[in-house]
Amino acid sequence: MELNEEQREQHRVDAVIEVINDKHHAMEQQLVHAHQETRAVERNYSDNASVNTFEIDDASETNAEIQQQRQLVARVVETETILKRQLSTLAQLAHNPYFGKIEIQDTPQAAIEQLYIGTSSLQGPDDEFLIYDWRAPVAAIYYNGTLGHVKYTTPSGHQETELLNKRQFTIEDGHITNMFDTNETVGDEMLQYALGQQNDEYMQNIVATIQAEQNDIIRDTTHDLLVVQGVAGSGKTSAILQRIAFLLYHARAELSADQILLFSPNKLFSNYIAEVLPSLGERNMRQVTLADFLSARLEGLKVQTLFERYEAHQKQLPTEVIRATMGSLDFMAALTDYVATLDEDSIEFADVYLVDEVLFSAYHTKLIYSRQPANASVGAKMLATKNQLIKELKRKVTNALDAPWVSEALNGMSTEEYEQLIGVGTRDEFTSAEAESEYAAAKFVERYYQGVYDALFNDYYVDVYTQYTAFLMQYGTQTDQPELWELKAQQFQTALEYHQVLLDDATPFMYLRDLLTNSGRNRQIQHLFVDEMQDYTMAQMVYFKHAFPHAQFTILGDNQQALFDDVTAVNEFYANLQTAFAAKHTKLVTLNKSYRSTQEITAFGKALLPANNHIEAFTRQGRLPRIVPTTDETSSMAYLTATLPEFLATYGTVAILTKTASAATRIAQMLRAQLPVTNLTATDRALPKGVIALPIYLAKGLEFDCAIAYDVSATTYTTANDAAILYTVATRAMHDLLLIVNGQPSPILAQLDRALYQKIEPVAVHEENN
């Protein structure tokens, strides 16, 4: 019997799966061997590591040996890890080997090639490619090309070919469940299916349905500053993750996942995206939130978080103007100039103490500084000064070894103190009494001066706090409101007394410290990604550029989702970034199509924003958003209690989104008497199923099957900025959106076209009331 096209393709799928299973089997055997080897090497290592490491000569020999052993352990463990990763990739391929196929012909005489595209490449017994990795150069055709003449880029230059056919597959558990040919870039039918699914605890990879405009971001290798302005749900976060997978694939030898850093909005989000790269067979990049980054760099001080400032309504402190200035490019430029023109008399040198004795006086340090070459930068002179101080400290240490006060101190120690100093149980291992006392003296002196060493290492010979205050005051004198800057300086000092730094001060302060002390640079990071760019000030961007000098930057966000600030025009933001980064090759990409939500929800969200926005909806139909005009919290709760069980029958996650954390906690408590509700807070990491209540700033970047905007009343949603917040709330919904009014409706709702929503009378409540 003649096979039809689908049967033929299914035969191929079966054959490929057989190859995958064979490989899987062989690799399992390899893993068993690798594991045995790891165990053997580890055993050998632990035997060796316990040898005598005390005597100096022996120690160095043993150290070298241990180093070697350690490397060996690392290598075998790595082999095992790689095998495990490959096994998991093969297991995934066996389930769903590929999703696309292109037929190409390089010249009219050449043979037609059929290339299958999947999440990972696979070679057959004769090394022929049964599956091409979606990141392979030729696979770009699948995403960007329409039938006919197409071009694509390879490491060795541009290639051209004829695209004869493009086919898409849905394969589940090894069976083709859907298959069709398309001339579109990637057909809508697949995307419809993918987007119609319910939300999961983790974000999914989108490699089967990457859209052409997303593909341009993912495959960009020519820009050192790539800025993406994309409307809510346009795939910015997805683009970041697939881009990282792409970069790792193409620069395997030079780039590792540890050299990629993503600034993400919060821990929930970090966790939500954590499965995408592993599902593509890659290791995760590093992630950090701004709050954690600042805290790590300002150790010992409590840095105010964006959420804290937002919740505390501190926007007005000390004034809006000062706050905006401190976040600006100009302010950071003024800071750079300030540091560059500092002379030794205006640098705030500080005494370095050993307990209560001044070991290095501010005057002494200033003298060393003043002897540095006049034309060197402040940072370079400071570094040379630091090195000189450390050298002097080392001299003090050496001189102290034979000093009588050291032997006196040692003699005065109790046996316990002494043993603690040289290590309990080590006394018998010395070859002579002399060796022992030399060792003890070295240990004692080292410990004695440790605090001073740390102080020098951490640049405490200059008082950066006072220097920063001086800068604020000086900056103020150049404005027409110097008294406000004085207040600002006082505010900084007062917070400091409580070991706190306000968010507005954190970045300029760190920048000043780094410039002055020539520190704070991480040269490891090759790619830096910033998601939700609208939540960062330009000053922070300048700092990122300073802190990660070797990184290429991909910065993504949506200026309309400005929760914490007023909306900045994209062009202005981009122009400022270009200045801040002084980058040669820059590009701004705009994504206008929204994929997350149904057409109805996207239309509703669009209507909340100023009329000149360019948001386009992806055509996936659903029901109209519903506005529920409850009169107060009691009726709102009654409505939710009555209807939530119904929603839960349809949706995996229903999120009640509030403006503040306290509102989310309150309603979770009230509802909990009737049904299970999880209240999520800033420290939560996991996204549970069921009903959750959380403030919108924690829901940034996340999505839910059903989102319920709570308290869309005239008291809660009033300003233009509130419209942006409501837009962010509305666009969290994938399939269903409700707005509970809770009192007098917000004026933002009043101006909406009536056709965009359905008004629901909270029937359950009325019945109860009657």
Ligand SMILES: Nc1ncnc2c1ncn2[C@@H]1O[C@H](COP(=O)(O)OP(=O)(O)OP(=O)(O)O)[C@@H](O)[C@H]1O
């Ligand atoms: N090409 C695509 N194929 C399948 N799903 C897609 C595609 N692009 C986006 N999506 C889906 O749309 C949703 C939104 O994507 P994503 O979270 O990346 O958007 P975003 O621009 O970061 O949104 P926001 O700014 O609202 O946080 C996700 O569920 C994502 O999987």
